[in-house]
Each structure stands twice: as C-alpha cells, then as structure tokens.
Amino acid sequence: MQSKKEFVDDLPNDxxxxxxxxxxxxxxxxxxxxxxxxxxxxxxxxxxxxxxDKSFFKPLKVKWNSAVDNF
Known part of the structure; x- marks a missing residue:
C-alpha cells in the first residue's frame, strides 16, 4: 500500500x-x-x-572491588 504523502511531510530524514x-x-x-x-x-x-548494567551490576562491581581490595 502506498503511504499518504501528508503523513510523511514533516518527518525527519532518518x-x-x-x-x-x-x-x-x-x-x-x-x-x-x-x-x-x-x-x-x-x-x-x-x-x-x-x-x-547501570542500576545493579555497576554498584555491585564497585562494592565487590572494594571488598576485594580490603581483603
């Protein structure tokens, strides 16, 4: 089906x-x-x-590295 021209008039190029x-x-x-x-x-x-990755694993990694350094 062909698109209606008025639907695509103001869309950005990408x-x-x-x-x-x-x-x-x-x-x-x-x-x-x-x-x-x-x-x-x-x-x-x-x-x-x-x-x-941002909300759970990063803080876990920071705490883990700190615990390992303290050990």
Missing amino acids: NVFAMTPKGYITKEEFCNFLQMQLFRSTALCSHELQPL
Missing part, C-alpha cells in the same frame, strides 16, 4: 514510515521495525537497553 492495508501492524512490519531499530542502535543507548 525516519521511516510504513502503512499496512488494514491499518494494523503485521508480523512482517513488526520484524522490519525491530531490525531497523537494532541497526540504528549505538553503544550510547545501552543504559536504556540494559538497565541492569
């Missing part, structure tokens, strides 16, 4: 727009979306993708 015939997301469109998002991801967003 955005992608897709439409399905019935307006509901399909398995294929969802897989395409995931692939596009994974390829666009950079190491700068790892704290958003892996919150435990």
